[in-house]
Amino acid sequence: MxxxxxxxxxxxxxxxxxxxxxxxxxxxxxxxxxxxxxxxxxxxxxxxxxxxxxxxxxxxxxxxxxxxxxxxxxxxxxxxxxxxxxxxxxxxxxxxxxxxxxxxxxxxxxxxxxxxEAVPTDLVRIELASGTTRYAINVANIGLAAHAAHLANGMPRWLGSLSYVLGAGRAIVPPREFAVRMCIDGDVIAINNALLLSVCNGRAMGGGIYIAPEADQHDGLLDIVIAANAHLGDLALQLPKLKSGKPFDHKALHRWRGEEVTLQPTSTTWFDADGERLNTQPLKLAVAAGAVNWIAPQ
Structure with a gap:
């Protein structure tokens, strides 16, 4: 072999x-x-x-x-x-x-x-404003989560997953909110005052924050999550729930499932895929069902 x-x-x-x-x-x-x-x-x-x-x-x-x-x-x-x-x-x-x-x-x-044996596993296919196509196996982020990951990458490695929490703390002050207008499988959605938009194939980001705890990388669907109109102190209080991996509802978290999401340009400049910064904004994100052959222990 x-x-x-x-x-x-x-x-x-x-x-x-x-x-x-x-x-x-x-x-x-x-x-x-x-x-x-x-x-x-x-x-x-x-x-x-x-x-x-x-x-x-x-x-x-x-x-x-x-x-x-x-x-x-x-x-x-x-x-x-x-x-x-x-x-x-x-x-x-x-x-x-x-x-x-x-x-x-x-x-x-x-x-x-x-x-x-290899198992066909979904990916997120990302079409950027630059005309480039990228893929994510876990999550593509816009806004706070992407900014926090960038800051975390510059912190000492001995901090481990704590670096993401510290990065989020630095990225969120002052809040950098943005307006989102998107279309999910034909349904138009507009939200003001968004802090982050995550298009998830996997369940967690930021060192164990389960932003999409029910996501499944073999179901042919993306889990789209927006945090909007969020009180910073309240969000901090939700961290134990977000790290538990269990589903929960909160008024600041808005969730959808779909095969494709298209985005109009936003005011934020923070975008990433699996924690790797993207140079321009994603305009279209779609599930690439079963696109990658994943080898896992049997």
């Missing part, structure tokens, strides 16, 4: 480097051909995966959600979009792994990885 491994040596306070050794050791007895891509040494690793995807039978991402996002986009824009992907999460947030079953590095041995 020909296996590509993409890893971020800075992820998880060197946890990715440790995991890389465990993964290669676990796979060593099966005579695989393995090629390792270092995200730091090769910053344009996404282009490398896109260019060489047809040379591999499987790809393993070791790192955070951003590393996985780059692998997903490299595969999906290659001439081999069916290339199966496995994930060993070592980042600070681990939000994708809260919904999609992922691997522990030491668990890939004894033929377990080779026997695991």
């Amino acid at each position: 020909r296996i590509a491994i993409v890893f971020n040596p800075g992820s998880g306070r060197r946890a990715a480097t440790t995991s890389l050794g465990q993964v290669t050791s676990a796979l060593a007895s099966h005579n695989h051909t393995i090629e390792v891509f270092d995200r730091v040494a090769e910053p344009d690793f996404e282009a490398a995966i896109r260019r060489e995807a047809h040379d591999f039978d499987r790809v393993i991402a070791i790192g955070g959600d951003g590393t996985l996002n780059g692998v997903v986009n490299g595969v999906m824009t290659s001439d081999h979009p069916q290339l199966p992907i496995a994930f060993v999460p070592t980042g600070r947030g681990k939000d994708t792994a809260r919904a999609l079953t992922s691997w522990k590095a030491e668990a890939l041995g004894d033929g377990v990885f080779e026997a695991a």
Whole structure:
């Protein structure tokens, strides 16, 4: 089997480097051909995966959600979009792994990885104002959540998921509200004073905040969530509920499900996909049902 491994040596306070050794050791007895891509040494690793995807039978991402996002986009824009992907999460947030079953590095041995089958899994296809198409496997954010993730990425890694809470605290003062006009599967919706808009494939973001606790990455639907007209103190009080993973209602949270959402331009300049900042606003986000082949432990 020909296996590509993409890893971020800075992820998880060197946890990715440790995991890389465990993964290669676990796979060593099966005579695989393995090629390792270092995200730091090769910053344009996404282009490398896109260019060489047809040379591999499987790809393993070791790192955070951003590393996985780059692998997903490299595969999906290659001439081999069916290339199966496995994930060993070592980042600070681990939000994708809260919904999609992922691997522990030491668990890939004894033929377990080779026997695991790929399962068609949904993605979010994002059409940007620049004309570029991107993909997210977990969530695309506009507003507060995207700004908070950007700030968190600049904080010390030892803070772990706490960095997202601190980032949100910095991003929310003063509140940067914006107006949203969108169309979900033909239904037009307009909301003023939005703090964030999240188009979710997965359940959690921001290091364990379950913004869409009932989302399912195999149902062919997106979960769209807007926080609007929100009192900051009240939102802070909801954090325990948001981190519980259980469904709950709140007057500031508005939820929809659909296959496609189109957006008019907004005043905010904060956009991201799986925590990776987007350079221009998403104008159309649609579910790409079963688009990625996801390898999970059986």
